[in-house]
Amino acid sequence: MAHIKIEDLKNFCAKALVQEGMDRGHAEIVADVLSSTDAFGTYSHGTKNLHNYIRKFRVAGADIKGQPQVVREGSGFAVIDAHNSLGMIPAVEAMELACDKAAQAGIALVTVKNSCHFGAAGYYANLAAKRGMIGLAFSNVDPNMTIPGARSMIIGNNPLAYAAPATDHPSLFFDIALSNVASLKVVQARKDGLEIPDNWIVDKDGLPTTSPANYPEEGAMQPMAAHKGYGLAVLVDLLTGILSGGATSMSGDIVSWIFQLEKPNNVSHTFIAIDPALFGVENTAEETAQLAGKLRNAPKAKGADRIYTPGEIEWGKYEKAEAEGIDLPADVEESLRGLAEELKLELPLF
C-alpha cells in the first residue's frame, strides 16, 4: 500500500486547485479538508474526489472562482449564498462565523445555500471543537433514500456530524448519514456477488430485498431505524434547505454532484456552534472526557475487547497518519496518480 505525509497530500491538492485557477486561500481550505478526511480514514469523502471536483469546475458544474457571500445576518445567525463554490469554502467560513457569534451569544447558526458537495461533515464540527465549542454540521444531498411506504429515491440520506472538546482526545466526534449503510457498501456487495441484510435497500417495488443486483439503477437505500431515520432526514432538510431558502433534498432541485457533473449540485448546509464557556460550567472538556471514560470502561459484552467512544477510531487513524503517513487505498492512489499525471504535478508517495 502506498503512503503519503498529510502535509504533502495537502500541498498536492492545493497546487492542483491553484493550477486550475482557484484562489490560493480557497485552495488551501479545500486541501486541508480533503487531506484531513483521508487522515481520519474516511476515504470515500477525501482526496479521491479531487479529480472529479476539478472535472466539475471544467464543465462549469461548480464555480472555481465562486465567492461565498453573507446575504443576511444577526447576532446569532447568518445566511451565506455559496454562489456554486465548492462546499468546503462556504462551510469553513460558515462554521468560523458561527463560532465568532456563539462566543458572544452562547449559540449561533449559519446556513449556506446554493452550494456544492462539502466532503465530510465531521471536519466542520471539529473546527468548533478546536475553539472549545460544541459544533454541529448538517447537509442535505440529492435524493438516494426511500421513506416508509414509498418506493424509489425520495429524500437524501442527509448527513449530520457533531464534535465536542475533550481533554483526553482532540474531540469527541461523530459523523453519519441517515441511511442504514453507505450506498458504496451496497455497490461493493453487488460487485462481490453477495447477498445483503434486508434493511439496507428496497427493490423497485419499495420492498426490502437481500439482492443488490439491480442497485442503484432500481430501488433506494433504507433510512436507518426506519421512521426514525426518515424523521431525522426531514429535520436536516428543515435546518438546511428550508432555513437557508435554498433547495431541499426532495425538491427535485438537488442533483448528484458526481453523476451530473455539468449541473450545479445545489445543496444547502447548516452549522451550529455552542460555546460552553458562557454556560458557567468550569471545564466542559474535562467533564466530556470523564463521560467518555465512563463509556470506555463500561462492562464489556462477551467477546468484546473494547468499547470505542465517538471519534476515537478516527483520531487513532489520524495520529497514526501524522506519525507514519496516510495509508492510501488503491482507488485513492489511482485517482491521485491520474490527477498528478494530467496536471504534471509531483505526488510524493512512499
Next chain:
Amino acid sequence: MAHIKIEDLKNFCAKALVQEGMDRGHAEIVADVLSSTDAFGTYSHGTKNLHNYIRKFRVAGADIKGQPQVVREGSGFAVIDAHNSLGMIPAVEAMELACDKAAQAGIALVTVKNSCHFGAAGYYANLAAKRGMIGLAFSNVDPNMTIPGARSMIIGNNPLAYAAPATDHPSLFFDIALSNVASLKVVQARKDGLEIPDNWIVDKDGLPTTSPANYPEEGAMQPMAAHKGYGLAVLVDLLTGILSGGATSMSGDIVSWIFQLEKPNNVSHTFIAIDPALFGVENTAEETAQLAGKLRNAPKAKGADRIYTPGEIEWGKYEKAEAEGIDLPADVEESLRGLAEELKLELPLF
C-alpha cells in the same frame, strides 16, 4: 373504551395537582402537557403517570413547590435550575424563553438541570412551532440502553423531538427515543410469551437475544441503528447534562423517576428555538407544507396505502380527540380512576 374531553381531562389533572399543593399556574402547565400528550395518542407519557408524579411528590422525590430559576443567561442562551420541580414546569419556561431570545438572535438555547421527568419531548417542540419557529427538545434519562461492545444499561435512550410550522397541519413534528424500540414493547412481549426481533435488547452477556424472558432484570435495550443511535445518545448528553452542568445519563446520578420514587430523578433537558422569520425566507410554513406534500405524494411501495409525514398521525389523533374526546386505554383509565377515588375528584368519563 372510556372517553373524556381534552378540556375535562386537563381540568381533572390541574385540580388533582392543586389539591396536592401545587401552584395553580404550575398545575395548569403540567395538566396541559399531560392531557395534550394523551390527545396525541402517546399514552405512555400522558396522564397515566399523574398518579405516580403525585406519589413522588408525597415521598419528596420531587418538589411540588419547586420554582425553576434562571441562574445564568445571555442574548442567545440561558441555564435554568429546576430545583427538582416536575419537568413540565421548567421545560415550558425554557422553551418560551428560548423563543423570546430566538426572536431577537435567530436561534437560542435554554438548558435545564436538576429536573424531573418532563413527559413527551414533542410537546415543547410544538410550543416553538405555535410561535412560527422551529423547536428542538432533548432530555437525558436514566441509563436503560447498552452501547456497542458493552453489556448492561450504560446510557439513556435519551429522547429528542422537533417541530416546525406548516400551513397544512399545525406542525411537522417528530418525537423519538434513541433505542430501537420502547422498553414497554419488550415487557409486553414478555407478558405475551412472544419472541422479539434480535435488535431490540441484549441479554446479560451483552449479546443480541430474541427472548424477552429476563428483561428488564437482565440485559438492556439496543441503540437504534447500533453505533448511530449510540452517538446520538451521547450528543443528547452533551447538549443536556454537560452543557447545563447537571447530570449525564452515564454518570450514575440519574435514577428512574418511577422505580425510585423517593429519589430526585435529576435529569437535564435542553430546548432550542430557531426563528425562520429572521432568515429572509418569505413563508417557511408554506415551504414546509410543500415539502411535506412531496413526501406524501411520493410513489407508493407495493401494498402501501399512504405515506405519513412526521407528526401527521399524531395530529390526526389530536383532531379526533378534539371532536370526539380522547379514547382512554384501560391502563390509563384505571390509573385516572384510582387517583380520582383517592382524591375524591369527579372524573367525567363518557
